[in-house]
Amino acid sequence: MSGDGTNGDESRRVGRRSRALKAVGLTLAGTLVLAAAAAGWAYWRLNDNITSVDIDSALGDNRPAKATPSPTATAPAEELPTEALNILVLGSDSRSGAENRALGGGESGGARSDTAMVVHLDPGRSAATVVSIPRDTLVTRPSCPLEDGENTSVAHGAMFNSAYAVGGPVCAVKTAESLTDVRMDHYVEIDFAGFARLVDALGGVTVTTEEDIDDEDSHLTLDAGTHHLDGEQALALARTRHGIGDGSDLGRIGLQQLLVKALLEQISSAGLLTDPAKLYRVADAVTGSLTTDTGLDSLTELTRLGRSLRGLSADAVRTVTMPVVPAPSDANRVVADEPEAGELWESLR
Template identity: 55%
Template sequence: MLRIAVFTAIGLLLVGAGAAGYAYWKLNGNIRSVDIDTQLGPGRPPASVGGAFNILLLGSDSRAGANHSLAGGAVGDTARSDTAMVVHVNREHTTASVISIPRDTLVARPACTAPDGTSTPALRSAMFNSAYEVGGPACAVKTTEQLTGMRMDHFVEVDFAGFAGLIDAIGGVDVTTTVDISDQDSGLHLAAGNHHLSGTQALAFVRTRHGVGNGSDLGRIELQQQMVKSIMKQIGALGLTSNPAHLWSIADKLTKSMTTDSELASVSALVGLANTLKGIGPDQMTMVTLPVVSAPSDPNRVVPRTPQAGQLWAALQADGAVPQSVVSIQPSNPADSTPSPSTGTATRTPGGATRSPVGAAGRE
């Protein structure tokens, strides 16, 4: 999972790591990139203007390389974007709105061409996370732009191994859970209370789904949003600018785990982004989940809730704040309840969506 570590860590790490010489060359060589603009062509929402911009943060469940045995769940040859966050940074670069999109949201998926040239026809209704599976990052971006009506100016992805390695490099993170968590799939077992997690444990924490709430993706998103703030606090407390060796180690691990759009695929570009984001901390971030309701066709899927989902995207398109109509219907804490037994009986989440205990089928 998260992949979200990129947004929280870039501003604190790479400003101090953008040195010339070997360090610059080495970190540049670590970063993988995708030419989203060339793959998608001109048929996209207009580029952001006035200083505001949008970043699509994705976490695929690819099991390639070092990711093979991490975080439980099924191990296969394909990958899906099981974590997706749209980050809107306002024109003054003083606040950010972070919108989590549940992976099993049914959306209209556009026609896409995969990196290997394989074409996939458009579908009127497909799980959001399937776009990455059939067409890679470019298809995920295209699907997100169609859903939101906004240009994704940048794309960032971090893999399983990179996330776990980053957490270990910063000395672990502190989290709090108000209920016991026991998830055989992710391998996470925590008693209610405060915990300091290693990289492997933190990965399980943001991956766990069956061990919290009603077993749907909404509880997992709550854990992921808590992890974002925990990472920011931990990095902020390290004093990395006075410890170049430690800074180098973390920047090396972070850049090795990253795939970005081609415009961001250099240390200098990331340093520029870091400087842009440096005034945004946990208190300047609004984190919400896309309002959803149970899909009429399948209780294991959700669809955007009207009119609130449309109000949310319209507000961000206008560089506004997350509307109160969206904030007021956010689940108070979908992870803060005892998991339902896997009996097949649907339960109602605090956000209003009726979900089965195991949520969406397929991978964790």
């Protein structure tokens, strides 16, 4: 009898262990399924956030030549790219959506390119040059293809930022290439709301201003010194023009370049790889207001680009402004200062 009871107790213990292990296994399997589903949903959402424009098809082959690949650019496709790259980055004052209007986009429809920068990545991608193009620069705006099959007219003495207004990203790229004779390998655009959300997702950004700022248009008032800004304040700083220096666009560009450096520092110190929730918030903020060319219109491509920049520090990023002089026809506008401007663009080819 005792032997039978012992065997029965042992069977019951084995049964309980089996059920417990099964429950643990089911819980683990369920957790993995939920994690995979969450990861899949996050990837789908971030990927779906991105808007793209097929600039290459719209512009065809009548463009500056691509930069000659460096010797290290012949690596297998699965390895990260290392060749030189030029990216036209625009900050647009889009009027679409209540959030953009509240942040200064205005009440009317449409948008303008409020900020224009050419980001040049050196071969190896461990150094970069960011060249700001003043939006008040007078240029010859080329004829640009429109979505309806028509073309815009060539315009002489047009402001650089008018290209985006009349022909969107395609015309912005074509005008930038016409001005610089540099091939824009990629196009990236972020609007008011996206920039503010990015700064907030990073936990703000710290900047040091050398003079007091009091700009009624951007609604920003800051004493000279170091400040930690939230997204709305950082956007106001990027838009400040009349409250600093001589009130020209060149003063605003200086503040924008200050912000670029500060954002790079913040991204480096944010610990994104060890904080998945924060990484997702940052990625959602970036992709939610992002327009790219079709070569960067997926989370996979954007991630690959980001990983290729892992050796790029804020100290290795040089910020400059295209050399300009007052326009002979209008003292409130500028034109490229030659030959200095041409020499700068030549260094990026």
